[in-house]
Amino acid sequence: MKFFLIAGEPSGDNLGGALMAGLKRLDPSAEFLGIGGPAMATEGLRSRFGMEELSLMGIWEVLPKYRALKARIAETARAVADARPDALITIDSPDFCLRVARQARMMNPDLRTIHYVAPSVWAWRSGRAKKMAEVIDHVLAILPFEPPLMQAAGMSCDFVGHPIVAETIAEEAEAAGFRAAKGIAPDAPLILCLPGSRRTEVGRLGPRFDEALMRLRDRVPEIRVVIPTVQGVSGLVHEMAKRWPTVPVVVESPEERRAAFAAADLALAASGTVSLDLAANDVPMVIGYDVAPLSRFIIGLLLRTDTVTLVNLVSETRAVPEYLGRNCQPGPMSQALYRLIENPEERAAQRAAMALTMQRLGRGGEAPGLRAARSVLAAISSAPRPR
Numbered sequence: 001m002k003f004f005l006i007a008g009e010p011s012g013d014n015l016g017g018a019l020m021a022g023l024k025r026l027d028p029s030a031e032f033l034g035i036g037g038p039a040m041a042t043e044g045l046r047s048r049f050g051m052e053e054l055s056l057m058g059i060w061e062v063l064p065k066y067r068a069l070k071a072r073i074a075e076t077a078r079a080v081a082d083a084r085p086d087a088l089i090t091i092d093s094p095d096f097c098l099r100v101a102r103q104a105r106m107m108n109p110d111l112r113t114i115h116y117v118a119p120s121v122w123a124w125r126s127g128r129a130k131k132m133a134e135v136i137d138h139v140l141a142i143l144p145f146e147p148p149l150m151q152a153a154g155m156s157c158d159f160v161g162h163p164i165v166a167e168t169i170a171e172e173a174e175a176a177g178f179r180a181a182k183g184i185a186p187d188a189p190l191i192l193c194l195p196g197s198r199r200t201e202v203g204r205l206g207p208r209f210d211e212a213l214m215r216l217r218d219r220v221p222e223i224r225v226v227i228p229t230v231q232g233v234s235g236l237v238h239e240m241a242k243r244w245p246t247v248p249v250v251v252e253s254p255e256e257r258r259a260a261f262a263a264a265d266l267a268l269a270a271s272g273t274v275s276l277d278l279a280a281n282d283v284p285m286v287i288g289y290d291v292a293p294l295s296r297f298i299i300g301l302l303l304r305t306d307t308v309t310l311v312n313l314v315s316e317t318r319a320v321p322e323y324l325g326r327n328c329q330p331g332p333m334s335q336a337l338y339r340l341i342e343n344p345e346e347r348a349a350q351r352a353a354m355a356l357t358m359q360r361l362g363r364g365g366e367a368p369g370l371r372a373a374r375s376v377l378a379a380i381s382s383a384p385r386p387r
Contacts, residue, residue, distance in 0.1 A: 001027055001380070004085040005034040005045065006076065006100060008054030008093030013037035015116055015163060016091050018369025019140075019376070020045065026373050033083050035076065048079060054096050069096065077103035084108065087380055091116040094132070101135040114376055116140040118150055118157065126304065129153035138379040140372050143314065144360050156382075158375040161362030164276040166369070170262035178259035182249045184224045189341060191216075192260060192283065193227045193248065194269035195237075201270055202236045204290055209268050210240055211330035212288075216337050217246075224249070226264065228257040266340055268333060271308050275320065276361070279311050279354035284347045286321050286336045290328040300325070311350075311357045319353035 003023065007016040017039030023030045024043065032044055037051040053072060077100045080088050088104060088111055090097030101113050118141045119128045126149075132139075133154040141147055142162045150157035170178075176186065184190055193213055195205040213225055225248035229237040234252055241248045251260050261281040269275060271289035278285045287309050291299065307313060309320045321336045323329065340346055362368060 001029070001086040001377075002031045002033070002083065003087055003089055003376075004080050004083055005032060005036060005040065005089045005091065006093070006097050007034075007036045007040060007091040008051060008096050010037060011163075012091040012093055012117070013039045013051060015369075015372075016040045016045075016089075017043050018163070018166065018367070019089070019091075019116065019372045020369075022367070022370040022373025023376065025370065026377060033079070033085065034089075048076065054093055072096075073099045074103065076100045077107065080104035080111070081107035085111075087112040087114050087376065089114045089116060089376065090136075094119060094128075098132060098135060105135050112137055112380060114138045114140065114379060116372065117142055118146040121149055121153075129155075138375070140375055142361075142368070143310075145313070156379060158371075158378075160371040160375050161365065161368035162276065163368055164273070164280050165358065165361050165363040165365075166367055167277070167280060168258065169281060170258045172262070174259045175263035178256065178263045182226070184226075184249070184263075189220060189223045189266065190264050191223055191225050191337070192264045192267035192269070192278075193225050194267060194274050195227075195240075196270040196272070197230050197233060199233055199236060202233045202240070205270055205288060205328070206236065206240045208288065208290075208328060208330050208333070210243060212268060212333040212337070214244065215330060215334040219334075219338055220341060226251060226260045228252075228260050266337060268337060271322070271324070273310065275309050275311050276357070279357050280363075282351055282354060284340050284350040284354075285311075286323070286333055286340070288323045288328040288333050290325055296325050311353055314357040314360050315353040317349075317353045317356075319350045 005016050007013045013036050016036050020032055020040060020043035035047050035051055036045045081104050088101060090101055105111050113136045115136045118139050121129045129150060130153045136155055139150045139155050139157040141157050141159045144159045147157040147159055179186060193209050195202050195209045217223055227237050227248050227250045229250060229252055237250055241250055251257055261277060264283045267278050267283050267285040269285050269287055271287050307318060309322055311320050312318050323333050
């Protein structure tokens with residue numbers, strides 16, 4: 001079979017690489033065309049152009065390159081139509097991918113289309129699913145409660161497992177080695193500070209997290225703080241760390257980040273998928289997040305759920321405390337962390353919710369990439385395109 005795949009972000013590239021590996025296992029003759037990054041290249045994809053051209057976020061970042069992106073959409077749609085694949089598989093990046101799918105479908109009405117990662121219509125903008133259903137036949141969902149929402153909009157959908165369950169977790173020896181290498185005593189409370197991976201997030205949340213942890217240090221002097229960061233915001237993080245009387249440990253490499261998560265006792269984290277990284281490592285957490293005032297107002301009008309933390313949503317509990325918007329303040333977050341340190345029952349409740357979350361996301365089952373591949377092949381063979 002021939003597949004045309006499109007990924008526009010590193011996370012999508014990782015999903016695409018695992019999916020391609022699964023497809024090759026089930027169909028050794030599978031042929032791949034499209035756009036992707038290094039993970040997909042490892043599985044045999046020769047990308048039509050660099051995936052980084054699509055890794056843009058925000059109006060001001062996109063506007064200067066709008067014409068170039070529009071040309072890439074048209075070029076990619078034409079390539080899909082000319083290739084006449086058994087399926088077009090778009091992976092996340094809906095602003096680019098769904099425009100390509102729409103144009104390609106216009107040129108080839110019989111084109112089967114599959115989208116990997118359902119839009120978060122459970123949180124806000126529920127109309128996105130119906131709009132997506134105009135050009136997408138089948139969805140590969142990574143959260144277990146998403147299939148009914150996609151099916152209600154007119155698409156078939158399978159839950160295929162979340163990629164977090166396939167991530168490598170550091171062993172106890174690595175965690176102990178990390179503490180020893182950073183001069184952190186085995187019994188010292190180690191707290192991760194995770195203010196986000198974008199400059200705007202670190203700029204807005206960093207000072208509040210910083211203050212919350214310094215207040216906690218006044219009450220629990222023996223705590224040690226580790227700040228895992230990524231390229232692009234490490235400079236901001238190092239500046240933030242300079243304020244501390246006892247400078248936090250800043251780690252950037254994937255290996256040290258993995259070891260730090262395994263070594264941690266607690267975390268103060270920005271809202272997002274990092275909560276699943278913490279859950280995978282059994283680290284109790286406090287979540288904080290805020291955006292610009294206008295965005296806060298708009299999101300407040302559109303938000304459809306009383307929690308945004310995935311552990312809470314997947315486990316159907318409210319075990320993880322959240323401090324969002326105006327409530328994202330140092331005092332309450334510091335107090336919540338102190339309660340976690342002092343209250344073993346609260347830590348146990350979180351750990352139970354995290355274990356349930358990981359089970360529901362697919363831990364212990366078939367790898368998500370292989371599950372996704374089975375779903376793709378079943379969707380292609382089950383019936384002709386319904387529209």
